[in-house]
Amino acid sequence: MEPSTVLVQAEALKDFCRQIFVHLGETPANAATITDVLVAADLRGVDSHGVARLGFYVEKIRLGVIHPNAPYQIVHEAPATALLDAGAGMGQPVSYRAMEMAIEKANRCGIGCVTVRNSNHFGIAGYYAMMALEAGCIGVAMTNSAIFVVPTFGRDPMLGTNPIAVAAPAGAERPYVLDMATSTVPFGKLEIYDRLEKPMPLGWAADENGAPTQDATRVIHNMHSAPIRGGLTPLGGDGELLSGHKGYGLALLVELLSGVLSGALTSDQVYPVTASGEHLPAGLGHIFMALQVEAFRPLVDFQASLDDLERRLKSAPKAAGQDRIYIHGEKEFEQAERRERDGIPLNRKVWDEIVKIGAELGLQFPK
Amino acid sequence: MEPSTVLVQAEALKDFCRQIFVHLGETPANAATITDVLVAADLRGVDSHGVARLGFYVEKIRLGVIHPNAPYQIVHEAPATALLDAGAGMGQPVSYRAMEMAIEKANRCGIGCVTVRNSNHFGIAGYYAMMALEAGCIGVAMTNSAIFVVPTFGRDPMLGTNPIAVAAPAGAERPYVLDMATSTVPFGKLEIYDRLEKPMPLGWAADENGAPTQDATRVIHNMHSAPIRGGLTPLGGDGELLSGHKGYGLALLVELLSGVLSGALTSDQVYPVTASGEHLPAGLGHIFMALQVEAFRPLVDFQASLDDLERRLKSAPKAAGQDRIYIHGEKEFEQAERRERDGIPLNRKVWDEIVKIGAELGLQFPK
Numbered sequence: 001m002e003p004s005t006v007l008v009q010a011e012a013l014k015d016f017c018r019q020i021f022v023h024l025g026e027t028p029a030n031a032a033t034i035t036d037v038l039v040a041a042d043l044r045g046v047d048s049h050g051v052a053r054l055g056f057y058v059e060k061i062r063l064g065v066i067h068p069n070a071p072y073q074i075v076h077e078a079p080a081t082a083l084l085d086a087g088a089g090m091g092q093p094v095s096y097r098a099m100e101m102a103i104e105k106a107n108r109c110g111i112g113c114v115t116v117r118n119s120n121h122f123g124i125a126g127y128y129a130m131m132a133l134e135a136g137c138i139g140v141a142m143t144n145s146a147i148f149v150v151p152t153f154g155r156d157p158m159l160g161t162n163p164i165a166v167a168a169p170a171g172a173e174r175p176y177v178l179d180m181a182t183s184t185v186p187f188g189k190l191e192i193y194d195r196l197e198k199p200m201p202l203g204w205a206a207d208e209n210g211a212p213t214q215d216a217t218r219v220i221h222n223m224h225s226a227p228i229r230g231g232l233t234p235l236g237g238d239g240e241l242l243s244g245h246k247g248y249g250l251a252l253l254v255e256l257l258s259g260v261l262s263g264a265l266t267s268d269q270v271y272p273v274t275a276s277g278e279h280l281p282a283g284l285g286h287i288f289m290a291l292q293v294e295a296f297r298p299l300v301d302f303q304a305s306l307d308d309l310e311r312r313l314k315s316a317p318k319a320a321g322q323d324r325i326y327i328h329g330e331k332e333f334e335q336a337e338r339r340e341r342d343g344i345p346l347n348r349k350v351w352d353e354i355v356k357i358g359a360e361l362g363l364q365f366p367k
Numbered sequence: 368m369e370p371s372t373v374l375v376q377a378e379a380l381k382d383f384c385r386q387i388f389v390h391l392g393e394t395p396a397n398a399a400t401i402t403d404v405l406v407a408a409d410l411r412g413v414d415s416h417g418v419a420r421l422g423f424y425v426e427k428i429r430l431g432v433i434h435p436n437a438p439y440q441i442v443h444e445a446p447a448t449a450l451l452d453a454g455a456g457m458g459q460p461v462s463y464r465a466m467e468m469a470i471e472k473a474n475r476c477g478i479g480c481v482t483v484r485n486s487n488h489f490g491i492a493g494y495y496a497m498m499a500l501e502a503g504c505i506g507v508a509m510t511n512s513a514i515f516v517v518p519t520f521g522r523d524p525m526l527g528t529n530p531i532a533v534a535a536p537a538g539a540e541r542p543y544v545l546d547m548a549t550s551t552v553p554f555g556k557l558e559i560y561d562r563l564e565k566p567m568p569l570g571w572a573a574d575e576n577g578a579p580t581q582d583a584t585r586v587i588h589n590m591h592s593a594p595i596r597g598g599l600t601p602l603g604g605d606g607e608l609l610s611g612h613k614g615y616g617l618a619l620l621v622e623l624l625s626g627v628l629s630g631a632l633t634s635d636q637v638y639p640v641t642a643s644g645e646h647l648p649a650g651l652g653h654i655f656m657a658l659q660v661e662a663f664r665p666l667v668d669f670q671a672s673l674d675d676l677e678r679r680l681k682s683a684p685k686a687a688g689q690d691r692i693y694i695h696g697e698k699e700f701e702q703a704e705r706r707e708r709d710g711i712p713l714n715r716k717v718w719d720e721i722v723k724i725g726a727e728l729g730l731q732f733p734k
Binding site for chain 2: 082249
């Protein structure tokens, strides 16, 4: 059912992508960070946010939306907070630095919070949240994005998929890693139903009248038209019956914290294009937080409590027909272990595009 | 359809409830805080968390679960964080103080975060989040609770309704105030369908096998049985089709931040009873955060951006058949204005219970 795949080892993929980003103007250090974030997505099974995005980044660099190797600036700083301006650079290096700063501040003050404006797509939010784990911190990362989500009772998309990622360090058990879009499903799920030409479940998306629809092909067509109408529902679906207004509220919360607090553009404003067709910097915003567990209680006690809670949840009685209760991040850790060992199965089209991008830069994937 | 109501003015209700709590052993200052939080819920239309809870608090005081006028202790403090032990006192006074501390810390450090352990039911989370508004801060409040929510693929309730409340200051527009349980709906919605003897929407609750059910009466019966089986679904409903695992993840996030980080009991452990039937302190945990907007950008700029975003959302095209898009908190502000002016319509049973509680303490509601 899936198109054919090419099996690639993570390290080889990282090496190749690093070279591509260096050729596109990034420093080796920045290129390594960008690549690590991208391949982490592929390892964890979030294929939509991995090297499949390489073409997207290359296009944005060529359009002038992304300025490679742009220096970030610290705009404001307080003991536990900072605001960075990413200078329209790639989202990953500035986000990595912002999370490092949040952790440093948490080590000094108990909690740290760093927002970023004038940035670009930063990859998977979970990567930055997980940076906190080794420091014994709880990590939080959020970002706004291009518009996809229709507010409750609305017709048009006004909010991004605006993900929330939180990671917390366990002891013997796996860390808790929530990394969720605040839409019911990601856009990629609609693309799967479109390819299969099957009706998608009701509650995932709204048509051009803002009405619930099972027609994935139609929604995708609408999302690629101008003006864009309809789109993804917020978590909880259409209307208020299953509390779609809560998902809408969470999407707006992420918008507030990553877009408005940082002074970035909001999801309905990002990726601006002038009347004459010139592409301006994307203007995305992010927020990163770290809570130093030791400021509240000994880390070993916290880890023991989280281990116990995870075990009680996993060993709790199952619903009829189910044999497993998951902790958030568990599936992704298992996937990453498999793919570290066996290689990453890249979609043939994705693979072909990476090879083509490399070839245009005079690079060949090592045999 | 609704039982008859008694119209009571907010100030008279506060006066009476204050006297009740003073007679139950609270200081006048604590009694004022408790009452203000309770009546704020009634004003905002969250009737389940208002004075309807008076009997619940009285019962917990009589059982020794709540220790009236217990002093709180600062267990740990860092520049931007603190952990308080509520000493098994009422949840409202310690939560009020914790949010004050979070705001003070945000004023000095840019962000402040205070957790509370060994506490009790604190009323509506939104009350504390909204305390941040006057200080030009974004406020956050979360708490764990008794078990109601079944984890994805589970059969039994393991998590509380674990609310998330966030408030952000706007300028000319109303503040954004999200105050949401991480369950699809509150338990009170099932009670409405039970009274009406109507099937409730699919996706709200699970039966004693963990299977989706429309039988509210059955779920309520199960929730009042021992051992408890079935319960509310997390936001997103049963299974993963509409992303119930995200709501489960949010409930677990609140558990982590309010229960595990503070060293409180978790939702599946709170309200412990010994083998001999003795009720121990509830052991609930909360977390409060404040972000000082001025640490990131001028408050007036933030307010102007939030105003603009709210206006764009509210004036966006509506779905077919809809005439209004709401900002979170808007309905509650409008309800509070009406009820401040016209009085609070208390359910007759709730009114009778309040009068009875007062009478037992020798208090009479002023004519």
